[in-house]
Amino acid sequence: MKNFINHVLDFVYPRICVSCEDPLTFNEKHLCLGCLMTLPKTQSHLTETESIERKFWGKINVQNTYSFLRFTKKGKVQNILHALKYKNKPELAEYLGKMYGNELKNVNFNEKIDLLIGIPLHKEKLKMRGYNQADHIAKGLSVSLGVPYSEDVMVRNTFTMSQTKTKSRFNRFKNIEGVFGINDLEAVKDNRIALVDDVLTTGSTLEVAGEVLIEAGCKELYIITLAAAV
Ligand SMILES: [Zn+2]
Structure with missing residues (x-):
């Protein structure tokens, strides 16, 4: 009966693939089979992917950076x-996090970290969006990796991170000083942490948040994103 109702619902309100926007069949979830099979994976957990890793070279001490797509x-x-x-679609973030978590588990990444932390959103922004996509990606990763x-070890103090036009790293750091804070030092100190975000572009937000974790005594830092602009 439930199946029948779902079929009817699909007919009345067709669910669409979040990637190509074609209607999904009854068994498909979020992505159609065609898109699922052709996801442009970076495979950065299997081979050295310099275009991703070099985003943090000379900036912060990251053990490794993994991007799914x-x-x-x-x-x-x-x-x-x-x-x-x-x-x-918080459940989409969780779904993709789970999928990537399974791939990372295949290379025993679960043995390398103690805690996953999604890049926090400011609470006003959280209220507007209703959820923090990075937390939901982290949750999905957590399910697969065990x-x-x-969601609350780290906080975001300012509403937006001021992006400066200046090339000076010193000025940039000055402007973003205090953007992130740590609520629970015990959870960070001497632990191996993976910082999670949806997309890696310039990496500046991840760099600042990572620096805060390292200053708080994080033993090893990894960065995981669902996608990377490479
Ligand atoms: Zn599709």
Whole structure:
């Protein structure tokens, strides 16, 4: 009966693939089979992917950076990222996090970290969006990896991070000083942490948040994103 109702609902309100926007069949979830099979994976957990790793070279001490998908403007991955951020789809973030978590578990990544932390949103922004997509990605990763995640170890203090036009790293750091704070030092100190976000572009937000974790005594830092602009 439930199946029948779902079939009827699919007919009346067709669910669409978040990537290509074709209608989904009854068994498909979020992505159609075609898009699922052709996701542009970076495989950065299997091979050295310099274009991703070098984003943090000479900036912060990151053990490794892993990005699930290759992001290109106007490409399919952009549709996915847009949907999980703006179309009220926390479950999509969790679904993709789980999928990537399974791949990372295949290379025993679960043995390398103690805690997953999603890049926090400011609470006003959280109220507007209703959820923090990074937390939901971390939650999905956590399910597959069997490693805990936390939504409240780290906080975001300012509403937006001021982006300066200046090239000076010193000035940039001055402007973003105090953007992130740590609520629970015990959870960070001497632990191996993976910082999670939806997309890696310039990496500046991740860099600042990572620096805060390192200053708070995080033993090893990893960065995981669903997509990377590479
Ligand atoms: Zn599709």
